[in-house]
Amino acid sequence: MTLEAYILPLLSFHLLCVIAWMAGLLYLPRLFIYHLEFEVGTKPYDVFCRMEQRLLKIIMRPAILLTFLSGGLLAFAVDAWSMPWFHVKLFLVFLLAGCHGYFSRLSRGYQEGRLPPLSKKALIVLNEVPFLLAIGIVCFAIFKPS
Numbered sequence: 001m002t003l004e005a006y007i008l009p010l011l012s013f014h015l016l017c018v019i020a021w022m023a024g025l026l027y028l029p030r031l032f033i034y035h036l037e038f039e040v041g042t043k044p045y046d047v048f049c050r051m052e053q054r055l056l057k058i059i060m061r062p063a064i065l066l067t068f069l070s071g072g073l074l075a076f077a078v079d080a081w082s083m084p085w086f087h088v089k090l091f092l093v094f095l096l097a098g099c100h101g102y103f104s105r106l107s108r109g110y111q112e113g114r115l116p117p118l119s120k121k122a123l124i125v126l127n128e129v130p131f132l133l134a135i136g137i138v139c140f141a142i143f144k145p146s
Contacts, residue, residue: 003077006077007074007077007078010070010073010074010077011074013066013070014067014070014071014074017063017066017067017070018063018067020059020060020062020063021060021063021064021067021100022130022131022134023059024055024056024059024060024063025060025096025099025100025103025130026127026130026131027055028052028055028056028060028103028107029103029123029126029127029130030127031048031051031052031055032052032103032106032107032110032116032123033120033123033124033127034048035048035049035052035110036115036116036120036123040113040115041113045110048110049107049110049111052107052110052111053107053111056103056104056107060100064097064100068097071093075090083144084146085140085143085144085145085146086140088136088140089136089137089140089141092133092136092137092140093137095133096130096133096134096137099129099130099133
């Protein structure tokens, strides 16, 4: 089989991984917002801690790893590294990964009984950041501007 025969299945797998990762990135901040409604140490507070940790460990962590792995393989398969649009897209993907890291840190804070240093309103705004980055990533991936 030729390299081209592997590109579409790899692209399909990559997109499924991205969908799983984005679902987590869009849902986790929403959980943080609801989490603020409960006192540290209460049963609902602990339930939200478990929900956040499971989302991170079971869905988001494997999804980000597989997204980067499949995306890297695709980039090499189509020689995207030589294309200027790809560098901008990759920068936006790294910003998205930074959101993932920041959300992980916020979740760990909740686990340790520390509320985030952000207001509810700031968390609501933060909830939109992954989607805005995704818009840029998709535009660069689809339109490939030079």
